[in-house]
Amino acid sequence: MDRTERFYKIDQMIHDRKLVPFADLMSALEVSRATLKRDLEYMRNRLNAPIVWDRDAGGYRFDTPHAEAGAQYELPGLWFNSGEVHALLTMQHLLTDLDPGGILTPHIQPLIARLNSLLGSAENTAEEIRRRVLIVGLGKRDLKLAHFEKVGAALLRRKRLAITYFARGSGETTEREVSPQRLVYYRENWYLDAWCHLRNDIRNFALDSIREATLIETKAREVSHRSLDEALGAGYGIFSGRKLQHAKLRFTPKRARWVAQETWHPKQKGNYEADGSWLLEFPYADHRELIMDILKFGADVEVLAPPDLRQRVADETVRMTQMYATTPKAGSKAKRLHGSNE
Numbered sequence: 548m549d550r551t552e553r554f555y556k557i558d559q560m561i562h563d564r565k566l567v568p569f570a571d572l573m574s575a576l577e578v579s580r581a582t583l584k585r586d587l588e589y590m591r592n593r594l595n596a597p598i599v600w601d602r603d604a605g606g607y608r609f610d611t612p613h614a615e616a617g618a619q620y621e622l623p624g625l626w627f628n629s630g631e632v633h634a635l636l637t638m639q640h641l642l643t644d645l646d647p648g649g650i651l652t653p654h655i656q657p658l659i660a661r662l663n664s665l666l667g668s669a670e671n672t673a674e675e676i677r678r679r680v681l682i683v684g685l686g687k688r689d690l691k692l693a694h695f696e697k698v699g700a701a702l703l704r705r706k707r708l709a710i711t712y713f714a715r716g717s718g719e720t721t722e723r724e725v726s727p728q729r730l731v732y733y734r735e736n737w738y739l740d741a742w743c744h745l746r747n748d749i750r751n752f753a754l755d756s757i758r759e760a761t762l763i764e765t766k767a768r769e770v771s772h773r774s775l776d777e778a779l780g781a782g783y784g785i786f787s788g789r790k791l792q793h794a795k796l797r798f799t800p801k802r803a804r805w806v807a808q809e810t811w812h813p814k815q816k817g818n819y820e821a822d823g824s825w826l827l828e829f830p831y832a833d834h835r836e837l838i839m840d841i842l843k844f845g846a847d848v849e850v851l852a853p854p855d856l857r858q859r860v861a862d863e864t865v866r867m868t869q870m871y872a873t874t875p876k877a878g879s880k881a882k883r884l885h886g887s888n889e
Contacts, residue, residue, distance in 0.1 A: 553578065553586050554594070561598065566606040697760040698739055702727040705767045707744075711759040712752060720758065721745065726767035728775055730754075740779055742768045749778040791830045794837060795852040798825040802847035811840075826851075834859055842867070 553576050560567050560575060573583050587607070590596035597610040701708045708727060713720045725741040728749075732738075736753065743750040749770060778789055798806045800823030807817060812829035820826055831837050834856055841848055841860055850857040 550586065554590055557586065557590065557598075558596070561607055561609055566601065566604050566608045568606040572607070694754060694757050694760045695737065697762055698727060698730065698754060698757070701762050701767070702730060702739075704762075705769075707763040707765045707767050708741075709759075709761045709763055710752070710757050713756045713758055715753075715756060724763070725750070725752070726770070728770050740775055742770050744768075749775060751779055789832070791832050792853050792856070794827075794829055794831050794850070794856055796827045796841065797849045797851055798827065798844065799847045800824055802844060806844075838863055 556576055557572060560572065569580075569583070573580060576583060576586075578586075587598060591598055598607055599610045600606075601608050698708065700706075708725050710723050710725060711720060712723050722745075724744040725739075726744070728740045728742065730737060730739055731751075736755065739752045739754055739757075741750060741752060742748075797820075803819065803823060803825030806827065807819070807825045811827065812831075815827060815829035817825060817827045837856070838860055841850065842863060850860050
C-alpha cells in the first residue's frame with residue numbers, strides 16, 4: 548500500500564467509524580508507528596485534514612464541524628487501489644458491451660485511459676478483462692448516439708423535445724412534442740418515459756424508434772414519479788398501464804428449479820405446491836410482452852388466471868402450431884437450427 552492509498556484509507560476509516568484508535572490504524576495500514584505519525588502529520592499540515600486526537604475517547608476523529616477547520620480539505624487527485632481499478636474496468640467493459648452503439652463510451656473514455664495508466668503492469672489488465680469476460684447481449688437494437696444525447700440533454704435541462712416517432716405496432720410515423728421524464732434501460736434497449744403533448748398523456752417511447760429529435764427551448768411539463776409509476780411502472784414489463792390485472796401461472800416441478808429464482812415483477816408472489824410445482828402471481832397491465840414470456844416455456848407452464856390471458860395464450864399457441872404445420876420443411880429447418888447441440 549503506497550502513501551496516497553494510506554491517506555485514503557485513513558480518511559475512509561475515520562469517516563466510517565467516526566473514532567479510530569491509533570492501533571487500529573496501524574493494523575489496517577500495516578505500517579510502523581513512526582510512518583503512521585508522519586502520514587497523519589502530512590494530512591493535517593499539507594492537506595488541511597481536520598483530524599484531531601481525542602484523548603478522552605482514545606482515538607482519532609474529524610474535528611466538527613469541518614467548515615470550522617479553516618482551509619478546504621481535499622485529498623489529492625483521482626486515485627483508486629488496484630482492486631477498485633479492476634472493478635471499474637470490468638464495469639466499463641460491461642457498459643460498452645451492453646450499451647447499444649457504445650453510447651456512454653465516448654464520455655467515459657478519458658476516465659478509462661486514466662484507469663489504464665493507474666493499473667500499470669498489475670495482473671488483470673484492461674485487455675485481459677476484455678478477453679476473459681464475455682457479455683452476450685440478446686435483442687439489443689442499433690441506436691444513434693445523436694438521438695440519445697439530445698434526449699439526455701432535454702431530460703436533464705428539463706426542456707421539451709420535438710420527435711419524429713415510428714410506432715412499430717401500427718407502422719405509423721407521427722410528429723410529437725414530448726416532455727422527457729426519465730430514461731429506462733430494459734432488456735437490452737433504451738426507452739423514454741415522457742408526457743406526450745399530442746396525446747395529452749404519459750407515454751413510453753423506444754429510443755431506437757425515434758427518427759429525428761430536436762431540443763425545444765420550452766420548459767418541460769413536470770410529471771410526478773408517482774404518476775409515472777401508476778401509468779408505466781406498476782404492471783409487468785415495459786408495456787404497462789393504469790388498468791392492472793393479476794396473472795397466476797403454474798410451472799412444472801422441473802421448470803420450477805429455474806423460475807423460482809427469477810424476478811418477473813417487484814411485487815410478485817410465489818410458492819411451491821405439494822408436487823413441487825411453482826405457483827407465481829404478479830400484476831400486469833398489457834398482455835403482449837407477458838404472452839411472449841409465457842410461450843417460451845411451452846408445456847412447462849399453465850395459465851390459471853385471468854381467463855382472458857389464458858384464452859389469449861391458447862389462441863396464440865394454436866396460431867403458432869398452424870403456422871409451423873404449414874411452413875415448408877419446418878422440421879428440417881428446426882433440425883438444422885438445433886443440430887449443433889445434438
